[in-house]
Amino acid sequence: MTGAVAAGTGISPSLAGRRVQVKVPATSANLGPGFDTLGLALAKYDELEVSVPTESTGQDVPRLDIEVHGVGAGEVPLDETHLVVRAIAHTFARAGVPLPPLRLVAHNSIPHGRGLGSSGAAIVAGVVAAQGLLDGIVEFSADELLDLATELEGHPDNVAPALFGGLTIAWVTPEGPRHKKLIVHRGVSPLVLVPEHEMSTALARSLQPESVPHEDAVFNVSRSALLIAALIQSPELLFQATEDKLHQHYRAKAMPETDRLIRVLREAGHPAVVSGAGPSILVLASDPSERAAAIALVEASADTAWQALPLAVDFKGATVVNAER
Structure with missing residues (x-):
């Protein structure tokens, strides 16, 4: 499924042509008793490529071009409301950098609406894609990435393991969400x-x-x-x-x-x-x-x-x- 949104111009020279490849795991939260606190990253992935096009002389560049394959194809929006795009825009806004035109190609395998963190994965994909596109321009700490993702998701129990992997304990402080990553026993x-x-x-x-x-x-x-x-x-x-x-x-x-x-x-x-x-x-x-x-x-x-x-x-x-x- 593909879609393009309105043409636009004016790509920052420092961003033009940048391209990142992102891979984000599914997650399972709560794990029984750990309500809104514990989360586990699982080896099933959504994979995306996000790029900023290079302007061609005399031609408008599509402001947003989205292509979705696999889970969600034909169902998820192909405009600014797409959750990955919202997360990218949110991260650029936090960095104080204007959002450039984007091309997004998503290959999704995480089931939607099944309790496997698909929305958290989409949010994390957008946040880390933006981090990659802004490499050398703006740097984000691990806590800042978690804070960005949590602001969109509403709670950190899914986005923490999607960001960091393994078993995570997540909690919220007055300064923002925090996490601790633990390595799961190989027998699990x-x-x-x-x-x-x-x-x-x-x-x-x-x-x-x-x-x-x-x-x-x-x-x-x-x-x-x-x-x-x-x-x-x-x-x-x-x-x-x-x-x-x-x-x-x-x-x-x-x-x-x-x-x-x-x-x-x-x-x-x-x-x-x-x-x-x-x-x-x-x-x-x-x-x-x-x-x-x-x-x-x-x-x-x-x-x-x-x-x-x-x-x-x-x-x-x-x-x-x-x-x-």
Whole structure:
């Protein structure tokens, strides 16, 4: 799918001809008890090329030219409202540099509306693409990149692992969002089970109550702490560590098949949780054989089609390569 928006002129000589290639991982947030705090980068990627054209004598240069392949082709907007473009514009505005004409070619593989951080990935792609285009003109720190992405996403739990990779703990301070990246134990074998239907993050959040019982809050504090230990050191604790009383059961009525399959998986001993806002399921298996057993169980139990994605943990996060002019 392609589209072009209004012609324009006047490209800064320092930006003309610049081209960057960006790769951003999918993410799974919450991980059970770590609501709005924990996130995991997964080895499934959106890849983009963003370039500033060189003006041709006597010809107008399209201000915006977008081409989308794969997930979202024919569905996402091909104008200034495209989320990657919004993130690029936001970053240029923060840098105080006028936004030049842009050409964007996206090859997307992260499912949309399934709880795998597709919007966070798009935002991060735009932020790091802008960082690459502005290389040598404006420099951004890691905290500034996280702040830019969080301003658009609204919370840092998805954009932090998309930016930095691995397991991230994200929190917000008066000075802005912050993160800590941790390396996941090599024995952890993530499995994502993706249904055909989507889920609105806004709807999922609307089902969350303003307050929860004190004992539920204490329960989740203990499980969140245990989950960190399980993911980086003791995978055998993952089943107990993924218990949650803070958000999943409140959202269950909006995704009954997800809730039912999680119950089936957990009754069989698999550490299954809702991936992000859902409706996908994340199984944090402790070895590949457990992952295979979980796939077989879902195939035998599901009422609808579910795609099984055995994925590695991504340890790099978003990458940007400055191509030659």
